[in-house]
Amino acid sequence: MKSSRIESLNLAREGIAPNRELYGLYVTLLNKPGVIQNLLKKLTKNRVRLVCINTPSMEFTRPHMTVFLVGDFTKAYVGIDDFIQKLRQDRTIVSIERASEITKGVIIDTKHFPLTIHDMRVIMMGEIVLRPLVTTIRDKMKFLVDVVLWHTGYAIGIELTKLFKDTYGISKPCDYFAVLAARTIELGWGYVEEVKLNQIARTVKFSIQDLWECSFSKPSEKPQSHIYRGILAGMASVVFKTDMIAEEKMCIAKGDNKCLFIVRPK
Template identity: 25%
Template sequence: MTTKGGNMQHLQVYPKVAVAITSKHFNPLNLGRIMFSDKNRKIYGIALKCKVEKGVLTKLSEIADKIGAITRFIQVSMTEVSEPSVKAIAFLDLSDSNTAPEEALEIVRKHEFILEAQLIKPRANCLIFDDYFFPLVVADERAVIFRKKVYGALFAGVREKFGSAGEAMLYYQGFNVGYALCASHMSMNCAEDTECLIETAKAFSRTLGWAIIDHYKIDLKRGKGKLRVYQNFECEIGKGSKKAYSHFYRGVIAGWFHKFFGKPVDVKETKCIAKGDAYCEFLIRTI
């Protein structure tokens, strides 16, 4: 049962039947902006700044066809609705094209909707990557991507070096992160709308690759909550564990809900993919 805005007393999106891992919970998107290729292929990058108007993607596709290129990758930067321009990067395969890369660049630049265009050349004849746009930004803040080998080594190193003290360290680091995240989410015009606030947290957790918060149950009156989480990035690296593995992410949840409820909370991980469960489940209660 729900009511509107800040008067919401009970919010539940939590089906009774457990759901197995499906494409709903695992459908990868490659954001690398790095491509390795055979030395015999001619793959070049092009960094663009375009006007925001109808038909831009169609026009870009038509340009690629005109120069005989195959688009191997394209990524468009997020922009505010009111912004008049947008940034993009594409990797074009010119292996079967009669158009030289520099000539292709000039053809692109001649179009009125193209504000800027820069050619990105391959390195060592086998590697193309975005050496134009930097830094990465999410919601107007700089972002850094850690691959699994990196964050896995970070978490494993802390646990191996410091044992249970390292796990506590991960928890409290996560707590500070979660508290700051909730404060940030509240600043996004969501502070008075419980459902909007939680959906914002879900959105960032998923789009930043942390985990999929698939179902949740929040009881404001009793100060309790339950989260069902799929593909938890921390617990994924601990598969084979005999106990619940989450400390950093559990700390994030604790910090977030401490700020949300306005009082300390206890968070227990009752199910965990590291020990063979289909998903991670977290129980939250104020203390």
Template identity: 20%
Template sequence: MFNKSDLHSYITFDAATGKIHLKDQRMILVGTDAIGLLRRDLIRSVGMDQAKKILLRYGRNYGVEFAKNLKALFSFESPFEWFHAGPQMSKITGAFFSQNAKIIYNHTTGEYFAEGYWHYSYEAEQHLKHFGVHNEPVCHTLTGFIGGYASEHYGRDIIVKEIKCVGKGDEHCLMIAKPAKEWDEKDLLDQLDQDSQEMIEINSPFLKIEKQRDAYKKLLKFNEKLSEILIQGQELSSIIKFLGETLNLGVTLEDKDFRLIESFGLFKYSMLDIINSTFAERKPA
């Protein structure tokens, strides 16, 4: 059974292995400053808009998995108890302190609405520490987490929007949660699209760097092999053949008067031969 009056009793520390467990689920203890530095570097690397998408998706995935794990670990007496277990456990993790103002949900009709506050948000604190006050809410990981947890519990896609945020100068953070179909903003619906074009755009700078690195490695190998052929004094035909096979192209070598010296692949004629042939075809009979 889930003892909501003594949540700390489910946390154990194994001195022999150094592991921390929530019942059978392994956990880790991470300093908020370390997470804040990672968040800072992410924002500096890809910009605030792209970082927001990544943090929202991370939080949402985390919330879904957390809800699954809690359901597997505890015998909840009702879906309502399972729903409230998430915010209760958040007090132990130290991410934020949740205070619900209004909750309405009905599995039969599909109705869902939640409004609540969270206090002492680590994400807002870290954003203020590294960037100062922002022009919009900044608790993206927590927003995604609550949406993911609620979606897994309710069995439908729930989207959460942060209305007020300490990170933008408000007194507290305020969130509203509704089914995805009730939100019109495209950026909120994009939270559900793990393979969206925006994620491709996020990854593209890193993919370009990897491709450039691979191309550079191939170029180095090409130069090494070509230098080896030249040092060994191999015939010109060997060099032309190597270039053609490596580049997968036809290669031709001509003198200054466009006369063919050596070729590989489709090139059997010099430019001079082609020009002469063309003029011969055009010459009137």
């Protein structure tokens, strides 16, 4: 599996423009085809510039879905109150609620909570949190931290294997690592550019750009991935039903252009 990246995806659920006429809305819609397109058409027709929109993943079993959006009404044909009245005339719209300004020109989605991927809660931590967390632990715990992080990753790898099987109904070894690669990108851990699996030899090659735990450990004389290396070993041990290890042959912390992992029998 090889993939190519395009551009960054801004996950911020907010609109920021102190000198513009911004308004935020929570619009609850019937979960049926065409409702999102219809809402966007109404924004365009009234010359409301879309600043931010957050739509949940479609789940067919739910009758409704709530969309958070921030619109710039500075040059709109209608004011916010008239626009809301127009939306209320649409039978596919169940309810509308205004989002409050946090401070001047700043509107943030504070209604959608908790964040989830399917039924699993997700806690987002930016680099401003993760970097001092990792560097402080490394500084205080020294060499012990590498062992702790690896065992943590190994346990995560085992749990992820169970999760992938239950969620996606997969059973082939190649599918487990394909999903792991996709989820690594989806969650912003790193960009997996290549995965090669040899089922006969029971080896896996993982090539990753910008792996977060290594990017926080520059410069270094040795590879710095312990969590992800543990995840690969834990998952591979379950998938191949034997003790596996993951070695980091290249690492961005050392100055390499990517992190390269080789997973093999112990």
